[in-house]
Amino acid sequence: MMSAMDAVRTIELPRINSPTGSITPVAGGDQVPFEIRRIYFLYDIASGAHRGGHAHWELEQVYVAVMGAFRVVLDDGRERRTVELNQPAVGLFLPKLIWRELVDFASGTICLVLASLPYDEAEYIRSYDDFLEVATR
Numbered sequence: 001m002m003s004a005m006d007a008v009r010t011i012e013l014p015r016i017n018s019p020t021g022s023i024t025p026v027a028g029g030d031q032v033p034f035e036i037r038r039i040y041f042l043y044d045i046a047s048g049a050h051r052g053g054h055a056h057w058e059l060e061q062v063y064v065a066v067m068g069a070f071r072v073v074l075d076d077g078r079e080r081r082t083v084e085l086n087q088p089a090v091g092l093f094l095p096k097l098i099w100r101e102l103v104d105f106a107s108g109t110i111c112l113v114l115a116s117l118p119y120d121e122a123e124y125i126r127s128y129d130d131f132l133e134v135a136t137r
């Protein structure tokens with residue numbers, strides 16, 4: 001059976017290097033397998049913070065550690081996996097119905113998130129019990 005975890009993958013993003021610095025361009029439908037409808041970024045992250053702690057009904061996302069590092073603990077209701085992000089030219093694609101927790105943020109981390117849909121609180125599953133019920137049925 002195909003599980004949501006099978007669709008999770010890291011994406012190698014392009015790097016345009018020059019002696020004066022690097023550029024990583026990202027376009028929806030190209031490097032990222034959806035049309036990008038929203039971006040947001042996490043910064044000023046408190047030491048020891050846990051972020052996330054939810055899943056989404058339909059939203060797909062790509063997480064990038066554009067500065068610093070953190071770990072993403074993933075759970076599709078059947079298995080658990082942890083991915084460390086610590087490079088600006090690597091994205092982590094998360095399909096719908098993946099429970100995620102972001103932990104172990106290095107000081108000064110900036111996490112960029114590319115999202116397939118506008119913000120909508122109704123898109124969140126914030127109860128782990130509700131998530132398990134949906135994800136395992």
Ligand code: TYD
Nearest residue numbers: 038039040042050051052053054118119120
């Ligand atoms: P949330 O997605 O729960 O943060 P994280 O997963 O990083 O822990 O969002 C935290 C709060 O910010 C929540 O009250 C909703 C608000 N928010 C918006 O208004 N728009 C957005 O695009 C996002 C991502 C969050």
